[in-house]
Amino acid sequence: MTIIAARRYLADPADPQGGRRASALELTGTPDAPGSRAGASGAFDWIGLCEPDHDEMDRVAHQYGLHPLAVEDALSPQQMPKLDIYQKHLFIVARTATLEPDETLTYGQTAFFLGPDFIISVRFGSERAHVGLRRTLEADPERLAEGADYVLHAILDFIVDGYLPTMESLEAVAHDMEESAIDAFPEQQTIRRIFRLRRQLRRFERVIGPMEEVCERLAETEVPLIDPTARIWFRDVLDHVRRTMARMRGLKETLAAIVETASLLEQHRQGEMTRQLAAWAGLLAVPTAIAGIYGMNFEYMPELRWHYGYFILLGCVGTICTTLYWRFRRIGWL
Template identity: 65%
Template sequence: MPIIAARRYTEGKPEPADLALTGDPVIEEALPRGCFDWIGLCDPTAEEMARVGRQFGLHPLAIEDALNPRQLPKVDLYGQQLFVVARTAMMDPGGDTITYGQTSMFLGARFIVTVRMGSARAHADLRRALEADTEHLAEGADYVLHAVLDFIVDGYLPIADQFEEVAHAIEEAAIDQFPDPITIRRIFRLRRELRRFERIIGPMEELTLRLAEADLPVIDPSARIWFRDVLDHVRRAMARMQSLKETLAATVETAGLLEQHRQGVITRQLAAWAAILAVPTAIAGIYGMNFDNIPELHWRWGYPMVWGLIAMICGGLLWRFRRIGWL
């Protein structure tokens, strides 16, 4: 069985020996006061989950959902037990893709069972940190539920940090030059990933809100303040993701406006030079016609006069276009 850890805690201190998962039902009333079990599983099979389910009296529907890695975050109540599904997320190394996993938690009065499916972030460091803080761990299994949820939500922050770095780099580059097709495709991929993040992780806000506000049988009222802290972290992470999505959308819009401005400047410059060059072209075209009776055709000063006229008109146009900012 892929057991990461199976321990019994009394007054926040772990028992010397690991807990045996035999499948025999545990009578919670027979456990000492201030005692609870914490079972950590990773990618268990249906048979292994069924054995744990028999030992702790887990509901079959909850077991079925725990084995389905595509559940959305939720809180279900089965008698005096809570079933909580949370979604984990982490960046795919070397890419802009978010990889999702799932952690299901069965919470009873004297036990908590955590089931990780497809999540690369193990709970070993979290467990060691909690075991070092016996005062809080002695509060019971509901504090462990809070700690696991807080651990999962904290995993969203590196994703937001990495997306912010990419978004700001794209935003700075777009000020100087319109994004190339590769960058534009990357922007749309990032926006798609952010929309997917909101769709998958969004229900985490409702989940933590219910744990923080609702009157649930295995959540001590004094523990609700811990879940309100997790709720605050979820809302902060979601706000950052929404802000990033708006930043990427604004980057495309701003880059388009800047490119239109640059194209307008170039168009005005071309129009100005075309107007200046049209003057000698028109005069040369007139005097290039094959007629004898053209004014000043045989006049001694006709040639320099025409050049002077061309220079005067072109110089006047050049001065005018530079004054209005076209050149």
């Protein structure tokens, strides 16, 4: 069986040994006797599974009395975050997100079965194992003694905190593109990159967005098997999710603004070039028009046989062009 860890812990805060590991577990698939885990010591089991197959999951489900619909969802790694209440346990689905080197977001799934005296996590697709988290909690027996609902909070907080480096990496990519867009209009490859990231963020919102609703229910409503005193811990997770979603929406707006800002800057640069071309065209139009008139083959034309006509005509062309140049410079066209 793909078991990361299966241990039993004392969960009575009044017990000096509360929160300490009592014993390792063997998952036999045989249903435990009612109250055999909690008993007088208030123990609870914490079992971590990583990508189990159907036979392995059925064995755990039979031993702990898990609902078959919840088991089916736990083995389907494409579920959206949700919280389902069954008769004997809660079923919670959370999603993880990781940014790959090619700027693609990949998603994993962690499902939880929370009972009165057990918590079972089933992880698919996430490389962030809970081994280090388990060691951290075992080093703090006072918190671990609060029970399985506190372990649920700790794992959810661990998952949500994993969104932070992902968002920071995406924000760094967007910042680099934003800086380059100021200097020059983005190339076609950069524009494709921007729209690819926006598509990734839209999917991120669809996949991770329901996590906010799950944490809100855990933090602000009465949910079976969740101690009311534990809501404050889930409220902290809810705050983290909301901050992540706010940063994600801000990042989407930034990517949209990059294209819009670059387009405006490019239009401004093109306007400047158009004005310069128009100014030079106006300067060249004066001698062109005069030369075109005097280039006609007419016998009788003004000052055609005047001795100083050529020099006066050049002077007029120069004066008009100089005046136009000064005027265009003054209004910023040249």
